[in-house]
Amino acid sequence: MNQVVDEIADRVRRRMQALRAGKEEPCTASPGPGAREASETGTGNNATGSRECAPSCDVCPNVSSCGTVAAVKNGAARLSPESIRTSADIAPYIDHTLLKPEASRDEVIKLAEEARKHGFATVCVNSVNVALAARVLAGSRTVPIAVVGFPLGAALPSAKAFEAREAIRCGAKEIDMVINIGALKARDYALVLKDISMVVEASRPHGVKVILETSQLTHEEKIAGCVLSKAAGASFVKTSTGFSSGGATAEDVALMRKVVGDDVGVKASGGVRSAEDAMKMIQAGANRIGASASVAIITGQKSTAKY
Numbered sequence: 001m002n003q004v005v006d007e008i009a010d011r012v013r014r015r016m017q018a019l020r021a022g023k024e025e026p027c028t029a030s031p032g033p034g035a036r037e038a039s040e041t042g043t044g045n046n047a048t049g050s051r052e053c054a055p056s057c058d059v060c061p062n063v064s065s066c067g068t069v070a071a072v073k074n075g076a077a078r079l080s081p082e083s084i085r086t087s088a089d090i091a092p093y094i095d096h097t098l099l100k101p102e103a104s105r106d107e108v109i110k111l112a113e114e115a116r117k118h119g120f121a122t123v124c125v126n127s128v129n130v131a132l133a134a135r136v137l138a139g140s141r142t143v144p145i146a147v148v149g150f151p152l153g154a155a156l157p158s159a160k161a162f163e164a165r166e167a168i169r170c171g172a173k174e175i176d177m178v179i180n181i182g183a184l185k186a187r188d189y190a191l192v193l194k195d196i197s198m199v200v201e202a203s204r205p206h207g208v209k210v211i212l213e214t215s216q217l218t219h220e221e222k223i224a225g226c227v228l229s230k231a232a233g234a235s236f237v238k239t240s241t242g243f244s245s246g247g248a249t250a251e252d253v254a255l256m257r258k259v260v261g262d263d264v265g266v267k268a269s270g271g272v273r274s275a276e277d278a279m280k281m282i283q284a285g286a287n288r289i290g291a292s293a294s295v296a297i298i299t300g301q302k303s304t305a306k307y
Helices: 002-020 033-041 055-059 069-076 087-093 105-118 127-137 157-169 181-185 189-203 219-231 250-260 275-284 294-298
Strands: 094-098 122-126 143-148 174-178 207-211 236-238 265-269 288-291
Touching (some): 002 189, 087 094, 087 275, 087 294, 094 105, 094 265, 094 294, 105 122, 105 127, 122 127, 143 157, 157 174, 157 189, 174 189, 181 189, 181 219, 189 207, 207 265, 219 250, 265 275, 275 294, 288 294
Parallel strands (some): 094 122, 094 288, 122 143, 143 174, 207 236, 236 265, 265 288
16 A cells, blocks of 8 residues: 555656646657556666656656646646636635634524525534534535544544544535544555545545645645545545644645646635635635635635634
């Protein structure tokens, strides 16, 4: 398992390095036997395992990016910034969020009512509050989300799976789970995969977002977390809990989008407090925004909220 994830992560790194080297478009040459032979024998400049490239690509310093540039660009454009003309247009992509432990019943009701009024995508709350949110949202297009293993991610996989099942029983339509950060950093990829897979299975048919807590991870760990999340069947990867040392950055969102491609969502959360902040994340490749400052974002204001 570790070797497989390391090989995939290394391939992603090499392709991204090639992109940064300045190649704007993938070449149009077709793969040939020379490329396969070089990758299998370890000869030539194409001894990287990149079978997308033709033999003529051996002379190209960006050989690892061939065949992937278009996919990367499509992934980053999953939510087109051009479709957002005003700050109010961001509303359908926002998870309106209240995760503080002291959240009151009245605050949860207010959150859900705001989401109904402004047309936010979801309401994101702790699992203890999801039944109340679901009742307030009944009949609207906004759906309730529950977080699982929040905010540390350090629970047993079975405990996370149980919490996910219970949250869905109470009305959750999506689950945002925190990855096992310690296992990821220790490169115990089998445990990370099991952890995510059990929550994904427990949540079916509803989607699962995997919170990576990017401020705690190295570049390589972010890539591995995305690879494992996608392999486990997650619907989204998500930057942050909003309760750690840092939140979403455009750089992390762009990296996550490049790794997962166009068939997995990317949610930017933590520190998104204005329409300008939200647009930076969308331009980087996010197609969902997690924020407690949602009303400020869509009305063109700037919030001081932490999440």
